[in-house]
Amino acid sequence: MKIMASAPLDRALLTRLHAKGRADRWALPLESFGVALQESARRAFEKTPDRRQLEKYLDALHLEDLALACACAEGSEAAWEHVIREHRPALYRAADAIDPTGGARDLADSLYAELFGLTERDGERRSHFRYFHGRSSLATWLRAVLAQRHVDRLRSRRRLDPLPDDEAAIAIPAAVTTVDPARVRYTAIMRAAIAAAVALLAPRDRLRLTCYYAQELTLAQIGRALGEHEATVSRHLTRTRRIIRDTVERALAERERLSAAEIAECFASVLDDPGSLDVVDLLGSDPIGKELGQNRSRNKETSGAAGR
Amino acid sequence: MQRDDDRDRAIDRALRESLGARVTASRETLAGEHIDGERLAAWTEGALRPDEAAIIERHLADCGQCQQLLVVFARTSPPPIATEPLWRRWRLQWLVPIATAATAVAIWVAAPRQQQAPRAVPSATATQAGERETDPNSTAATTAAPSQPATPSASLGETREKALSQSRFSDTDPLAKKETLERREQPADRVSALAQAPASPVPAAPPPPPGAAISRNADQAASAKTAREADEKPRGNQAVDTLTEAVQTAKPSAPSASAAGAIARAGRADVRAFSSRQTAAAIEIASPNASTRWLLEGRQVLHSANAGAAWQVATLPMTDVLTAGMSPAPSICWIVGRAGTVIVTSDGLRFTRLPFPEPIDLVSVTATDDRRATVTSADGRTFRTQDQGANWTR
Numbered sequence: 001m002k003i004m005a006s007a008p009l010d011r012a013l014l015t016r017l018h019a020k021g022r023a024d025r026w027a028l029p030l031e032s033f034g035v036a037l038q039e040s041a042r043r044a045f046e047k048t049p050d051r052r053q054l055e056k057y058l059d060a061l062h063l064e065d066l067a068l069a070c071a072c073a074e075g076s077e078a079a080w081e082h083v084i085r086e087h088r089p090a091l092y093r094a095a096d097a098i099d100p101t102g103g104a105r106d107l108a109d110s111l112y113a114e115l116f117g118l119t120e121r122d123g124e125r126r127s128h129f130r131y132f133h134g135r136s137s138l139a140t141w142l143r144a145v146l147a148q149r150h151v152d153r154l155r156s157r158r159r160l161d162p163l164p165d166d167e168a169a170i171a172i173p174a175a176v177t178t179v180d181p182a183r184v185r186y187t188a189i190m191r192a193a194i195a196a197a198v199a200l201l202a203p204r205d206r207l208r209l210t211c212y213y214a215q216e217l218t219l220a221q222i223g224r225a226l227g228e229h230e231a232t233v234s235r236h237l238t239r240t241r242r243i244i245r246d247t248v249e250r251a252l253a254e255r256e257r258l259s260a261a262e263i264a265e266c267f268a269s270v271l272d273d274p275g276s277l278d279v280v281d282l283l284g285s286d287p288i289g290k291e292l293g294q295n296r297s298r299n300k301e302t303s304g305a306a307g308r
Numbered sequence: 309m310q311r312d313d314d315r316d317r318a319i320d321r322a323l324r325e326s327l328g329a330r331v332t333a334s335r336e337t338l339a340g341e342h343i344d345g346e347r348l349a350a351w352t353e354g355a356l357r358p359d360e361a362a363i364i365e366r367h368l369a370d371c372g373q374c375q376q377l378l379v380v381f382a383r384t385s386p387p388p389i390a391t392e393p394l395w396r397r398w399r400l401q402w403l404v405p406i407a408t409a410a411t412a413v414a415i416w417v418a419a420p421r422q423q424q425a426p427r428a429v430p431s432a433t434a435t436q437a438g439e440r441e442t443d444p445n446s447t448a449a450t451t452a453a454p455s456q457p458a459t460p461s462a463s464l465g466e467t468r469e470k471a472l473s474q475s476r477f478s479d480t481d482p483l484a485k486k487e488t489l490e491r492r493e494q495p496a497d498r499v500s501a502l503a504q505a506p507a508s509p510v511p512a513a514p515p516p517p518p519g520a521a522i523s524r525n526a527d528q529a530a531s532a533k534t535a536r537e538a539d540e541k542p543r544g545n546q547a548v549d550t551l552t553e554a555v556q557t558a559k560p561s562a563p564s565a566s567a568a569g570a571i572a573r574a575g576r577a578d579v580r581a582f583s584s585r586q587t588a589a590a591i592e593i594a595s596p597n598a599s600t601r602w603l604l605e606g607r608q609v610l611h612s613a614n615a616g617a618a619w620q621v622a623t624l625p626m627t628d629v630l631t632a633g634m635s636p637a638p639s640i641c642w643i644v645g646r647a648g649t650v651i652v653t654s655d656g657l658r659f660t661r662l663p664f665p666e667p668i669d670l671v672s673v674t675a676t677d678d679r680r681a682t683v684t685s686a687d688g689r690t691f692r693t694q695d696q697g698a699n700w701t702r
Contacts, residue, residue, distance in 0.1 A: 060355065085647065085667075086647075086667055089628065089647040089649075089667045090386075090667050092626060093386070093648075093663055093664075094384035096625075096661070096663075097383050097384045097385075097663065098380055098383055098384055132346070135347075135350035135355050135356070136349035136350040136352070136353045136355055137349075137353065140349040140352065140353055141349045143349070143384040143385070144345035144346065144348045144349035144352075144381055145345040145346075145349075146384065147345065147348075147377055147381040147383075147384055148344065148345040148348075148377055151373075151376050151377045151380055154376075155373075190318075190322060191322060191325075191326055194319070194322045194323065194326050195326055198323070198326065198327070203362070203365040203366040203368075203369040203370075204365050206369040206370075207365055207368050207369040207375075209323060209327060210327050210369060210375060211375070211378070211379070211382075213323045213324045214324075214327040214372075215375055215376075215378070215379045217379060217382055221382040221383065221385065224352075224382055224385040225352055225381065225385070226352075227352060227353070227354050241316065241319055241320070241323070244319055244323070245315060245316065245319045248319070267314065267315045267318040268318070270318040270321055270322045271314060271317060271318050271321065
């Protein structure tokens with residue numbers, strides 16, 4: 001058994017973890033499980049952990065899932081049948097959720113093949129399960145890996161897409177509007193103030209805002225991604241908006257030295273600015289996006305009512 | 309004067325524009341180590357150390373590329389199981405033992421009746437007397453010896469009949485007469501009322517008016533009772549037959565909990581499909597108009613629009629083995645199966661798979677339309693949806 005100097009994993013601890021992970025269900029050797037635990041710890045700690053830290057870390061792992069993944073990687077039929085029964089349907093459901101038209105099924109199939117270990121290196125079967133280190137549940141890890149592959153495929157397609165024609169951009173007629181220089185100035189001041197206020201936020205608040213405004217996730221989806229309840233997300237968003245507004249008003253008054261009337265003009269300039277199109281309008285042709293927009297509208301009404 | 313709401317709307321709009329532009333700009337420019345699937349999974353489960361989680365959040369907040377990953381990942385999250393309010397769960401929890409107890413008592417009362425039925429038949433002249441003998445005996449057996457519900461002996465029955473006859477025609481004790489009359493009237497009502505218990509936990513048969521037994525004299529009551537019993541007999545026997553069938557499938561010689569559970573389930577519309585699965589490979593589901601039917605064969609569904617004369621293979625998404633189904637309307641059919649399989653059709657032929665929160669085996673389904681259904685898992689839990697599987701409630 002290969003013992004790493006950085007991971008003081010003794011046999012008693014290993015035996016206990018082996019039993020806790022019910023690794024004997026798959027007849028997984030102690031040594032194989034030990035290697036998987038050490039690899040997991042090696043990736044998690046930059047510096048050598050002491051025994052207490054290591055034990056705490058290893059105890060917090062999803063040991064049953066890790067044992068299952070190890071057993072699958074080692075070619076245990078019983079373990080593989082368990083994966084087929086318990087995790088394969090979930091993987092397909094996740095693929096269908098990513099692309100309801102079935103476009104992500106092939107990704108799920110290829111991931112499934114890699115999990116089984118169809119790829120070989122140096123004549124040895126290499127299962128993708130080797131990359132599971134037990135820090136999350138196996139089901140969540142599978143969904144995350146599938147999501148990553150989908151994003152990677154989208155990016156590779158985008159790189160291959162031709163750039164839009166300049167003529168196409170010219171072909172869209174620009175609206176003829178009378179530009180008020182004062183309004184332009186107010187809009188610029190306002191946008192700068194908002195950008196500064198957003199930059200001052202805590203990363204988690206900023207992430208929540210971005211998920212909602214830029215990524216168009218629903219409150220429920222944000223909640224699931226951040227491990228928060230939907231109502232908590234709504235409350236945090238309301239609080240963050242309030243902070244941004246206060247920060248912007250203070251910045252306009254103190255840094256820009258604007259009067260109350262001018263501050264009111266700044267806010268009005270944002271509302272009056274035709275700016276970019278509404279996101280929901282843009283999503284009109286996309287059924288998923290449309291549904292997302294409708295859900296968000298409902299959620300907004302709910303959160304608005306709660307906020308009031 | 310600018311309204312407060314207007315400022316909030318302005319902030320809302322400015323955030324949408326500025327954050328959208330910010331993400332677009334950062335999508336290609338933010339360098340460094342991006343978040344991989346493993347760390348994202350661990351982060352969403354709160355399994356990372358605080359310092360690791362802080363790094364992930366800082367990166368996610370500004371990296372459009374990794375936000376895309378988060379967005380796709382969030383879409384794959386299964387719908388949450390909404391938990392019902394405590395009071396509602398309590399109410400349901402009480403209904404189950406009440407219904408179980410009611411059906412157990414129904415078997416108890418019905419079993420001796422069925423065994424004694426031949427004794428009441430022999431002759432027209434003996435009918436009234438036979439009926440009089442039968443009911444009090446069963447009641448007496450039920451009340452006097454609840455631990456021995458089996459066939460009472462003839463001698464015991466005769467002894468009790470004598471005692472009851474004496475008290476029945478005794479004019480000296482009106483209270484005893486009233487009690488006897490009420491006891492004699494109870495069993496038939498109890499059988500018919502309790503036999504309906506599985507279908508609706510609340511007893512359907514109303515109790516007799518309180519003054520009815522007192523106002524009649526003994527002879528009037530006896531003749532009226534005989535006539536009523538003659539009317540009720542087919543209905544009572546039907547109920548007993550239904551119960552007996554269900555009991556036979558669950559092998560109950562005594563009113564055990566499993567027998568009672570089987571009876572309770574017998575009232576549900578899906579029981580036919582589920583129980584037939586035990587004996588035959590194919591499960592047939594009939595729609596309300598009877599000519600439209602579906603046949604479940606493993607992972608395949610066949611559809612017939614002419615009462616089974618011809619069958620057509622229905623279009624299915626990928627499913628596991630199908631176990632049960634129900635059709636609330638001729639064109640609508642819900643089917644459940646193993647590993648959280650729930651499929652539904654609104655046109656009879658093309659089925660759509662619905663998301664289900666857990667990959668558990670499902671054994672039955674009841675549906676009212678194409679949006680509302682309740683499915684039961686193999687471990688006895690029920691999940692309800694009112695929006696065609698978008699959300700499930702336990």
